[in-house]
Amino acid sequence: MNGATALINTLANCGVEFCIANPGTSEMHLVQALDAVPRVKSVLALFEGVCTGAADGIGRMTGKPAATLLHLGPGMANGIANLHNARRANSPMINIIGNHPNFHVGHDAPLTSNIDTLAHNFSCWIKSECTADSLAQDGADAYTATLRQSTGSTGQIATLIMGADAAWGDSLGPVEPNAVPQRAKVNESAIDKVASIIEKRGSNTVILLEHHGTEQAAMAAASKISNKYGCKMFNGTFPARVDGGPGRIAIDRLPYFPEQVLGTLNGVENLVLVGGSTPVSFFAYQNSPAELIPEGCEVTRLSYIEEDAIDAMERLADRLGASKQSITTFEKKDISKPNGELNTKTIIQSLAATLPENVIVCTDSGGGNAAYPFCQSTSQNNWLSLTGGAIGQGGPCSVGAALACPDQRVLAMLGDGGAAYTIQALWTQARENLDITTVIFANNSYNILDVEYGRLGVTNVGDIAASLFDIGNPAIDWVSLAKGFGVPGGKADTGEELCALLEKSYGTPGPFIIQANGEIKR
Numbered sequence: 001m002n003g004a005t006a007l008i009n010t011l012a013n014c015g016v017e018f019c020i021a022n023p024g025t026s027e028m029h030l031v032q033a034l035d036a037v038p039r040v041k042s043v044l045a046l047f048e049g050v051c052t053g054a055a056d057g058i059g060r061m062t063g064k065p066a067a068t069l070l071h072l073g074p075g076m077a078n079g080i081a082n083l084h085n086a087r088r089a090n091s092p093m094i095n096i097i098g099n100h101p102n103f104h105v106g107h108d109a110p111l112t113s114n115i116d117t118l119a120h121n122f123s124c125w126i127k128s129e130c131t132a133d134s135l136a137q138d139g140a141d142a143y144t145a146t147l148r149q150s151t152g153s154t155g156q157i158a159t160l161i162m163g164a165d166a167a168w169g170d171s172l173g174p175v176e177p178n179a180v181p182q183r184a185k186v187n188e189s190a191i192d193k194v195a196s197i198i199e200k201r202g203s204n205t206v207i208l209l210e211h212h213g214t215e216q217a218a219m220a221a222a223s224k225i226s227n228k229y230g231c232k233m234f235n236g237t238f239p240a241r242v243d244g245g246p247g248r249i250a251i252d253r254l255p256y257f258p259e260q261v262l263g264t265l266n267g268v269e270n271l272v273l274v275g276g277s278t279p280v281s282f283f284a285y286q287n288s289p290a291e292l293i294p295e296g297c298e299v300t301r302l303s304y305i306e307e308d309a310i311d312a313m314e315r316l317a318d319r320l321g322a323s324k325q326s327i328t329t330f331e332k333k334d335i336s337k338p339n340g341e342l343n344t345k346t347i348i349q350s351l352a353a354t355l356p357e358n359v360i361v362c363t364d365s366g367g368g369n370a371a372y373p374f375c376q377s378t379s380q381n382n383w384l385s386l387t388g389g390a391i392g393q394g395g396p397c398s399v400g401a402a403l404a405c406p407d408q409r410v411l412a413m414l415g416d417g418g419a420a421y422t423i424q425a426l427w428t429q430a431r432e433n434l435d436i437t438t439v440i441f442a443n444n445s446y447n448i449l450d451v452e453y454g455r456l457g458v459t460n461v462g463d464i465a466a467s468l469f470d471i472g473n474p475a476i477d478w479v480s481l482a483k484g485f486g487v488p489g490g491k492a493d494t495g496e497e498l499c500a501l502l503e504k505s506y507g508t509p510g511p512f513i514i515q516a517n518g519e520i521k522r
Contacts, residue, residue: 003132004033004167007096007160009174010136012039014143015064016094018403019043020051024071026098026111029167031069040067043403043432045396046424048079052093053396053422054403056082057362059091060241060384061404065146065158067094073113081390081421082397083122087155088388089240090211090305092146094139094158095119099128101165119159124150128161132169135162140175148181149212149306152277183212183308191312194302195319197270203230204269209251210236210276212309218274219249221313224325234264236276238369238385245380246332253372254279261292268294273301275309282389285455333377338495342518346495347441348374351413354502355379360401360410364394366448367441368413382408392421395438399425402434409506410436416478417446417471423481429511430486437505438487438513444472482513489513 001009008019008030020043023031034042045051051068058066070076076097086093097115099105105112119126125145127138142158150156198205207222214235222233235242235253242251254261258281265271271278271293278299279292293299303312317323335353338346347367352374360382363369372383384401386393398412419440429436446469453461453469461469479489489512492498498516505512 001171001173002029002167003135003169003171004029005036006136006171006174007139008033008037008040010139011067011094011143012037013174014140014177016040016067016143017064018055018058018066019069020045020054020066020400021069022046022048022051022071022075023069024075024098026072026100026164027069029164030096030098030162043428045428047422048075049082049392049422050396050399050425050428052079052086053082053393053425054400054428055093056086056089056091056393057384057397057400058404059086059093060089060397061360061382061401063092065092065094065143066400067096070095070097072098072111073115073118074111076115077118080118080122082393083157084390085386085388085393087122087157088153090149090156091240092156094142094146094160097159097161099161099163101163103165115161119161122155123157123159124154125158126161130160130162130166132166132171135166136171136173136175140178144178144181149183151304151306184306186303186307186312186315190302191315191319194272194300194316197272197300198225198229198231198320201269204267205229205231205272206265206268206270207231207233207272207274208236208276208279209233209274209309210239211305213275213303213313214239214242215310216243216249217310218313219251220327221317222274223249223327224317224322225320227328228320228322228325236279238387240385240387242383243381244330244376244383246330246377248329248380250328250330256282256369258285258288258292262294265292265294265297268297270298270300273299274303274313275305283452330376335374335378337499341494342492342498342516344370347498347516347518350495350498350502351375351439352378354499354506355381355411356409356506358408360384360405360408362394362398362401362410362412364391364418365413365415365441367415368394371413391415391418394418395422395425398436398438399428399434402429402436403432406435410434412436412438414438414440415447416440416442416444416476419478420471420476426482426485426487426511426513433510435509436511437502438511440478440513440515442476442478442515442517444475445469446471478515479513487511487513489515491515491517493517
């Protein structure tokens with residue numbers, strides 16, 4: 001057995017089920033190994049940004065890493081934007097990056113690059129000096145690293161840089177999986193401190209639940225405390241995954257713009273952090289603070305990102321005598337289908353009125369984010385947000401979510417700007433016959449840039465600036481593009497047409513694309 005086959009067998013033994021691949025010459029022995037180990041499903045993507053975004057979707061929906069197979073430094077570089085998003089989402093992932101054999105590196109062949117330096121930007125664990133003897137254990141260690149919650153925004157991505165000589169060399173065979181890491185428990189003193197503050201300040205306290213704190217069990221404990229003491233609870237603006245809909249914990253998100261966050265938190269005396277960090281402005285603005293907390297507000301931490309937020313919240317509820325308190329959940333409401341031309345209101349209403357049960361939603365647009373609160377009263381859902389701000393995530397992430405959860409319909413809501421970054425995802429959707437509905441908000445503009453320009457106080461946009469925000473010259477025919485990739489679809493100009501196409505897509509197996517022509521703004 002060679003090193004590559006030992007590696008893939010080891011990853012399969014650990015629990016890796018998918019390898020999303022865009023291989024090159026340096027990875028041929030690993031391709032051969034994937035052929036020999038069908039326990040790992042191999043999925044081809046035409047672009048590395050689709051590989052990394054799909055692995056992100058798998059990680060968010062299963063809690064386990066998928067592997068990516070990328071071709072040397074340039075291939076990895078093509079996937080970095082979605083690796084950035086995955087790092088911010090704390091998604092577990094194993095990148096296998098092929099490299100020249102050791103004896104060839106020194107010759108500076110055309111594809112030679114400093115892979116380690118690039119990988120440090122998104123990796124919590126890197127191994128580059130692999131041998132045929134070490135490769136299997138390196139794989140087991142990479143898997144373990146993806147399940148070990150790192151501090152801050154380090155993320156849970158392991159990068160294995162595999163020289164071709166390590167892949168083709170003789171190996172002793174696969175190794176046994178390592179022990180699964182466990183989250184640390186919060187110190188009792190943190191529980192006591194937060195409990196004392198809530199007892200004193202009650203309704204003037206906000207509990208901010210992020211990362212592990214967005215699990216239903218953690219939010220249920222927070223809801224009980226909220227109902228007893230009157231404190232408010234929020235998720236962050238772009239959580240990696242939140243499960244919502246009727247019967248699940250009712251919770252709002254912090255808004256996007258800094259003045260909106262400050263307005264939401266106005267009057268709050270204490271902010272309790274559960275699994276996340278102090279809110280900061282997405283971008284810097286002149287005469288605007290970076291940290292978005294009201295003057296005089298005290299920030300208290302219950303748990304760090306790597307700690308067990310569920311256990312901490314449940315112990316806090318016990319300490320406050322709130323364990324038997326009721327919880328507040330989203331309630332089912334009937335939303336009527338809209339009429340007339342498409343705009344922000346009618347598009348969101350169409351999406352909410354037709355949302356299927358048990359759907360996975362992937363958003364990569366301001367319009368998709370705006371739809372979130374309106375969809376929580378219609379059907380249960382798993383909502384995956386654009387965590388790192390690098391557009392081009394939604395389509396690839398929907399591929400991974402559909403691979404991981406074949407019994408659920410996936411809805412991807414994309415802006416036309418972001419869709420153009422990774423439109424190759426449609427080809428993989430068609431190849432794998434994935435049940436994905438893709439809605440592209442076709443306003444022919446980088447709308448968020450237009451909004452940000454206005455926030456500078458510019459009232460008259462010049463011709464050059466306007467041209468840099470305009471993607472309608474020439475206009476993109478998304479349905480024709482999708483047809484070329486093997487995905488059927490249709491165009492909607494009215495609420496009636498959009499609802500009809502949405503319902504058609506949900507009732508038809510396989511992928512479907514809808515071009516929603518209208519003015520939708522953040």
